[in-house]
Amino acid sequence: MYWVSRRKAPLTFLDPRARLVLTASLVALAFLATSLIALIPLVLASLALVVVGGVGRRVLAMSKVLVPMVLVAFVLWTYLQSYSLFYRGEGSSPEFGAFMALRLVVLLLVPMVFAMTTTPSELVYALESLRLPRSLVFLFGLSLRHTTTMADEYRAIKEAQLSRGLAMDRGFLLKRIRNYVPVLIPLVVRSVEMAEKVALAMEFKLYGFAKRRTRFFARKLGVVDLVVIASSLILVSICLYLRLVCGSV
Amino acid sequence: MLHTLEATNLFCSYDSKPILRGVSLRVCSGEAVAVVGKSGSGKTTLAKCLAGLIPHRISAFLEGAVLIDGMNMSRMDFREVVKHVGFVMEEYEAQIFGLTVEEDIVFGLENLGLLREEIAQRLEWALKSFGLWDRRDSHIFELSGGLKQRLALAAAAAMQPNFLILDNPTANLDWVGVNRLADAIEHLKRNGCGVVATLRKLKGLETCFDQIYRLEEGILRKLGEAREFRFGCFEKPPLTRTQDRSKAVKVENLWFRYDSDYVLKGVNLEVFEGEVLSIMGCNGSGKTTLVKHFNGLLKPTKGRVVVCGLDTTGKAPSELAKYVGFAFQDPSKHMFAETVWEEVLFGCRCLGLPKENAERALKLMGIEELRQRDPYSLSMGEKVRVALASALASDPKVLVLDEPTTGQDEELLADLAKVLLKLKRIGKAVVVVTHDSDFASTVSDKVVVLAEGEVLAYGEAAEVLSSQLLLGQAGLEPPHVEVLPSVLG
Secondary structure, X not given: OOOOOOOOOXXXXXXXXXXXXXXXXXXXXXXXXXXHHHHHHHHHHHHHHHHHOOOHHHHHHOHHHHHHHHHXXXXXXXXXXXXOOOOOOOOOOHHHHHHHHHHHHHHHHHHHHXXXXXXXXXXXXXXXXXOOOHHHHHHHHXXXXXXXXXXXXXXXXXXXXXXXXXXXXXXXXXXXXXXXXXXXXHHHHHHHHHHHHHHHHHHHOOOOOOOOOOOOOOOOOOHHHHHHHHHHHHHHHHHHHHHHHXXXX | OOOEEEEEEEEEEEOOEEEEEEEEEEEEOOOEEEEEOOOOOOHHHHHHHHOOHHHHXXXXXXXXXXXXXXXXXXXXXXXXXHHHEEEEOOOHHHHOOOOEHHHHHHHHHHHXXXXXXXXXXXXXXXXXXXXXXXXXXXXXHHOOHXXXXXXXXXXXHHOOOOEEEEXXXXXXXXXXXXXXXXXXXXXXXXXXXXXXXXXXXXXXXXXXXXXXXEEEOOEEEEXXXXXXXXXXOOOOOOOOOOOOOOEEEEEEEEEEEOOOOEEEXXXXXXXXXXXXXXXXXXXXXXXXXXXXXXXXXOOOOEEEEXXXXXXXOOOOHHHHOOOEEEEOXXXXXXXXXXXXXXXXXXXXXXXXXXXXXXXXHHHXXXXXHHOOOOHHHOXXXXXXXXXXXXXXXXXXXXXXXXXXXXXXXXXXXXXXXXXXXXXHHOOOEEEEEEOOHHHHHHHOOEEEEEEOOEEEEEEEHHHHHOOHHHHHHHOOOOOOOOOHHHHHO
């Protein structure tokens, strides 16, 4: 959760539900597109999202990981497409390589911007609004809440064992896996202990007590949110129609 | 309306091992009661009985009764009990459900099915009363331990139970946190809430309790008015000073940052063999970050750290483990072996050292008879000794103890002080990270006080710890008057 930007940017003023629909739509469009020309506006839209999300610097900092990934995808899809399970082509096709590389750009950038601009609370709220089972969403929120706790526990245990002389990165694969045992055993014990306590704490918070639980942080969708949701859904519907009826987008 | 929570002649035992033996106490609305005792004395069991967890959710043999306004708790529905009695666990992390401060306070209120206006009112009250108003939007992972503890308390109080049970609430608090807790308890009392707190140490909270009890081996004894009672000091073992000493650790102009801001700013210090140095400061002052440089867990951003003649830059923690033993806070969190012997032997195995080292460490800590025991079954005092033996198994020249005093009772601290002085006598350089001034006064030759990553004071323990102004500036507790004269003299 340390990845969520605290900076206020135009995208963060959008309701999390609108952000979720926009993200899902762009991802769906990336899969529906069948030509390089159709992907270019999607790449531009993804870059625009990076700008309005106010996460340009952070995405730029991650480019040392992203650029090699995209380049590897380009080379692999250009020369090894005949080995793919889903696409059948012959010989080398730089155009197909570029298509797949650009699709990867969209698939990496869009969810990344969503993750960087949406707090865990907003995400849980957006999922609740999709009318998913309450207990499932609660469980998801609880796991987000305890991710950092368990990460801290893991770091503390690892540091304790390193301080006793454990060299975790020494030896071949099996030895390296075995090196994690002194870290994982206490971590599992701690997780079980914590789970028991969380279950008791839920009772003290009267979880499931009232037949109708109040929803204090209810939000209303604004005009801009509705426009974003509607236009995203319309665009996806049009592309889906083109893909199913005409065969290409 | 005056409410009462009463335990009458309570006997409780797990697997036929008696924990509470005829405990009786009574607390009324607007009253605070402290139950003080060492670890393993039965405090948490008593807290669970008063909160209704025993017998409703934890099975144990229970005799006697806990009464809420005269009604026997064991005959009530647990959900009904929870409406009257709130519980703040020692492991407060477990009862924080929200992802932000506001969400966590609201969570319980939403579960009660209250109207939104009522929730808004209670939320505002809780945020303002517990000093969380400025942090209302903060994510939980951005909060310090002290703030999380306060949040757990605020969220429990917002549900407006008639009684609040606090299980060892000072366990992870520094002096500033203890003072804030005292304010919170006073606030709860003013609002008509009855409070029962189980504690290992009372220092800093003396004035807010109306009754104090001591729990020893399951037997509760009343200790009279809080204001008359003095607690928090233990008998000091004699200090010895070694004259001919060589340098074990040298920190030269150390600067360190995780991300953007520096956490350590130009720290300089030296530790000699046969010397005990305490590193003090409130939570977040950079104490643990500093000592993690001693065994290479962290590397300096600027400056250098030299341990036993070796520059730690470029050395892995496993390489430095032969020179620096490290005992972390709460040893039970890191234990993994099936027996004490295996646990202590682990370091020797990793470093390729002979078993005799582990034997020697067991002997030094006086725990040879525990060698076949399961580490998880030991008392806290025994676990601390096992952790120290594990750290000493590589026969290091430097021993670092990170927050060994946090949440510990007086008896264990006195025991630990004796162990440290024993190590000092055999020429070990001992570094203790603590915010307990009494303990630091008792064991240290020198003290470093850190505040926001900078050295605020560095010198002889007596000199540093006798300055009230300095301690106030650093947010540290003043040492007990009984401790100070002997340090000075």
